[in-house]
Amino acid sequence: MPEISRKNWEARLEAVRSDFAASALDCLATLEDLELFRVKYLGRKSELTELLKLLKDLAPEDKRALGPQAQKLKSGIETAVARRQAELEDELLQSKLANESLDVTLPSYREPRGRLHPLTLVMDEMTRILTLMGFSLAQGPHVETERHNFEALNIPKHHPARDMLDTFYLKDAPGVLRTHTSPVQVRVMEKQKPPLRIICPGRVFRHEEVDASHSSVFHQIEGLAVDKGVSFADLKGTLDFFLKELFGSGTQTRYRPSYFPFTEPSTEVDVRCLFCGGSGCSACKRSGWMEILGAGVVNPNVFKAVGLDPAQWSGFAFGVGVERVAMLRLGVSDMRLFYENDQRFLSQFDENLA
Ligand code: PHE
Secondary structure, three states: OOOOOOOHHHHHHHHHHHHHHOOOOHOOOOHHHHHHHHHHHHHHHHHHHHHHHHHOOHHHHHHHHHHHHHHHHHHHHHHHHHHHHHHHHHHHHHHHHHOOOOOOOOOOOOOOOOOHHHHHHHHHHHHHHHHOOOEEEEOOEEEHHHHOOOOHHHHOOOOOOOOOOOOHHHHOOOOOOOOOOOHHHHHHHHHHHHHHHEEEEEEEEEOOOEEEOEOEEEEEEEEEEEOOOOOOHHHHHHHHHHHHHHHHOOEEEEEEEEEEEEEEEEEEEEEEOOOOOOOOOOOOOOOOOEEEEEEEEOOOHHHHHOOOOOOOOOEEEEEEEHHHHHHHOOOOOOOHHHHOHHHHOOOOOOOOOO
C-alpha cells in the first residue's frame, strides 16, 4: 500500500507552487534573506524535497507522470533564486563602488627602505678606490695567533703594544682578538710570492675606553705592496692619490715621523681637519689636523719572519682607520653615533656619501 495517494501528493505540490508564486522573492533585500528563502523552498527539509522523496511510494505510472512536474517546479525555483542572487550581488557592488571611492590624490605611505651602514659605505668607497689602483682584496681571521698579530710583525714578547690593557686575550685558548689588520700582511706573504698588492678591510679589537674618538671594536683597511725597488716615495704617491680621491683634489696631507715595529721608516698621516679647515676645533683637538693612518716601509725583520729575502724584496704598508675617515668624510664629530644604531642618524647617509 502506498503511504501517500496520488491526489494527496498533487495537492501538496500545488500548494508549494502557489505558495512560491505568491512569495515576495523580488522584495528580498539581502543575500542573507535570499539564503533563508532558498532553504525554505529547496533545502533538505523543504516540502518540495519531501515530495520528491515520497515519489518512490507512488505507483510506477504515477511516478512517471508526476516526477517531471516536481523537477520542473524545482528548477523553476532554482532559476528564480539564482536570478535574484545575481541582482542582489550587483546592487551590492554598485553601492560599494558609489560609497567607497578612492582618493588617488592622497599621499602614499613610504615603505621604510633598508640601506647600508655609513661605515660600510665609507669602507666600500675606500675599497673601490684602492682596487681601481690595483690592490686585490685579502682576508684574515678576527681571532689571531700571537705569532701573526705580534711576533712576525717584529713585536717581541715584552713590547708595550702587547700590554694586557690593549689586547683582548682569549680565556681558555691561545690566541688574541686581532688588534690591527696588519697580521693579514703576514698571512698573505706566507702564502703568496711577490710582487704583491693587497688590501684588507676588516674589524679590529682593542681594550680601550669608549669616547668620541675611540671604540673597543673598530675598523681598519690594511694595505701592502711588495716588489723590487719599492720605496717611501711609492708609499707617498699611493697615499696622496688615494686621499685626494677620497676627500677631494684640494686635500692637504701631512706626514709625521712615527714608529711602528713592522715598518722602518714609519709615518703617521694627517689630513687638514675638514670641520674647521685648519683653524682648530674640538674634533681635531685644536691642532687643525686629523690623524687617519699609520704607514711605512716594510721592516726587513717582517720579510725574514715570512721567509722572504729582504735584500731582494722591499715594500710599503699602511693601515687606515675607517671610523676616522668616516667622521671626516660624513661630518660626524662623535664616533659613538656609528654604533648606537639610531635610525634618525643612520638614515641620513646614502650611496653618494652625501
Ligand atoms: N697596524 C698599525 C696600527 O694599527 C697601522 C699600520 C699599518 C702602520 C701598516 C704601519 C703599517 O696602528
